Each structure stands twice: as C-alpha cells, then as structure tokens.
Amino acid sequence: MATRIKNNLLDNSFASEDYTKAQLLLAHDDAQSGFGLGQILRALGYQVEVVSVGPQMLRLLEQNSYDLMVVDIHVGSLEAIDVMPRARQLCPELPIVVMTEKATLAGAIAAIKLQAVDYLLKPVSAEELHLVVARTLQKRIAQNHRQHLLHVIDNALAE
Numbered sequence: 830m831a832t833r834i835k836n837n838l839l840d841n842s843f844a845s846e847d848y849t850k851a852q853l854l855l856a857h858d859d860a861q862s863g864f865g866l867g868q869i870l871r872a873l874g875y876q877v878e879v880v881s882v883g884p885q886m887l888r889l890l891e892q893n894s895y896d897l898m899v900v901d902i903h904v905g906s907l908e909a910i911d912v913m914p915r916a917r918q919l920c921p922e923l924p925i926v927v928m929t930e931k932a933t934l935a936g937a938i939a940a941i942k943l944q945a946v947d948y949l950l951k952p953v954s955a956e957e958l959h960l961v962v963a964r965t966l967q968k969r970i971a972q973n974h975r976q977h978l979l980h981v982i983d984n985a986l987a988e
C-alpha cells in the first residue's frame with residue numbers, strides 16, 4: 830500500500846526547502862475550529878483540505894496523497910478512536926500531528942498508538958502550529974531524500 834502513495838515532497842516541481850507546497854489533511858471534529866485552522870495554514874502557504882474525523886477522512890486518505898495529517902482527537906470521541914487505526918493502515922508512512930483540548934493520559938496513549946510525530950494542546954497559536962508543521966515536513970523531506978538515495982545506491986550496486 831505504501832508504494833501507492835506519491836510523496837508530494839519529492840516532486841521535482843519545487844525545491845525541497847519549499848515545503849509550503851505540501852499537501853495537508855486537517856481532520857477536525859468541530860467545523861468552525863477546523864475552518865479557522867485551515868485558513869491559518871493556507872495563509873502560511875500550505876495546501877490544506879479540512880475534513881471531519883470519520884468516514885470522509887478515510888475516503889480522502891484512500892483517494893489522495895498527503896504529506897502530513899493534523900488530527901484533532903477529542904478524548905472520549907469513539908469515532909476518532911475507531912477511525913485512526915484505519916487511517917494508519919491506509920497511510921503507514923504519513924506523519925500525524927495530534928491536537929487535543931486536554932492533556933490526559935488517554936490522549937497521550939492514543940497519540941503514541943497512532944505513532945504521532947507531535948502532540949499539541951489547544952488552543953494552539955498560529956506560530957506554534959506553523960513551527961510543528963514546518964519541522965515535521967522538514968523531517969519528512971530528509972527521510973524521503975535518504976530513502977531515495979538508498980534506492981539509487983541499491984540500483985547502482987545491482988547493475
């Protein structure tokens with residue numbers, strides 16, 4: 830399944846330093862807050878799709894390629910807890926940043942189980958969100974670049 834997912838960040842149409850062209854999926858349980866966070870990320874130059882946590886989110890993950898997913902997990906929300914393992918199955922390499930209103934042990938455990946790359950407490954400032962997204966995308970670029978180089982080396986050695 831991982832080979833199906835295109836790495837937008839290795840696309841030659843932009844330099845690796847220009848990670849703002851990355852495709853982000855923002856999954857949020859509250860439409861108004863999701864819209865606001867999406868506007869912030871778009872203003873920073875990111876390509877963002879805002880969706881509610883649930884079946885619509887899974888459908889987009891099946892149909893599209895994303896470089897990062899930011900998901901708001903409400904502690905006690907069964908829908909989020911139920912769909913996130915499926916999201917991880919669909920996109921095992923996709924970095925996930927988890928946001929939550931309350932710092933709880935259950936929320937931290939959920940983030941760990943999802944292999945989240947970061948865990949943000951709301952309310953989150955635009956600056957903090959940008960910092961986390963940019964840092965995560967920079968790490969993904971470096972990881973993709975290393976994998977690409979290893980692939981090139983393997984091919985050269987096989988000849």
